[in-house]
Amino acid sequence: MSEQDLRQLRQVLRRAVRAAGLKNRELEHRLGIGSGNIYRMLDGTLDLRVRHLLELADLLEIPPSDLLELGCPDAVSRAKRRLGDVIGQASNLPAQPTAASLSLDQLNERIRNAVQEALQQQTRRSRR
Numbered sequence: 001m002s003e004q005d006l007r008q009l010r011q012v013l014r015r016a017v018r019a020a021g022l023k024n025r026e027l028e029h030r031l032g033i034g035s036g037n038i039y040r041m042l043d044g045t046l047d048l049r050v051r052h053l054l055e056l057a058d059l060l061e062i063p064p065s066d067l068l069e070l071g072c073p074d075a076v077s078r079a080k081r082r083l084g085d086v087i088g089q090a091s092n093l094p095a096q097p098t099a100a101s102l103s104l105d106q107l108n109e110r111i112r113n114a115v116q117e118a119l120q121q122q123t124r125r126s127r128r
Contacts, residue, residue, distance in 0.1 A: 002074065006044065009071030013056070014042050016067065020059045031055050050115055063108045064115075083111065 017038065020027060024038050031052050033041060040046035057064040069076055084107070 005072045005075045008073065009048075009068070010042055010044060012067060012071035013048070016056055016060060017042065020056065022059070027059075030059060050119060054112075054115070063104070065108065065111060083114070087114075 017027060022030070025035060028035055028038050031038070031041075032055070033046065033052070037046050041048055041052065053064050053067050057067060087110075
């Protein structure tokens with residue numbers, strides 16, 4: 001991901017934070033970051049984590065993918081494949097439906113499951 005992508009993502013996140021309509025302390029508590037760190041997260045001095053995106057998406061009642069699609073348009077335009085296509089081709093399981101053939105809810109559920117699985121694997125590795 002380029003610096004330009006990250007700058008654009010932080011810009012979208014700043015707008016999303018304002019749209020959430022919460023006081024900074026409440027938002028920081030919901031995101032699991034310390035008091036005063038919302039500014040650090042939005043200016044790039046504090047690492048943005050997937051759980052922050054997921055929580056912000058939940059607060060706004062939007063799919064997490066919207067944050068990345070709007071926040072990283074250059075990265076989205078560079079993509080040559082969709083996740084459903086990659087997962088179907090990369091496994092020994094029967095081919096899965098393509099992203100285009102899934103409903104938005106089905107696609108969001110698949111992405112959510114993939115992110116949760118990746119986070120669980122990362123947690124297991126960090127405990128070792």
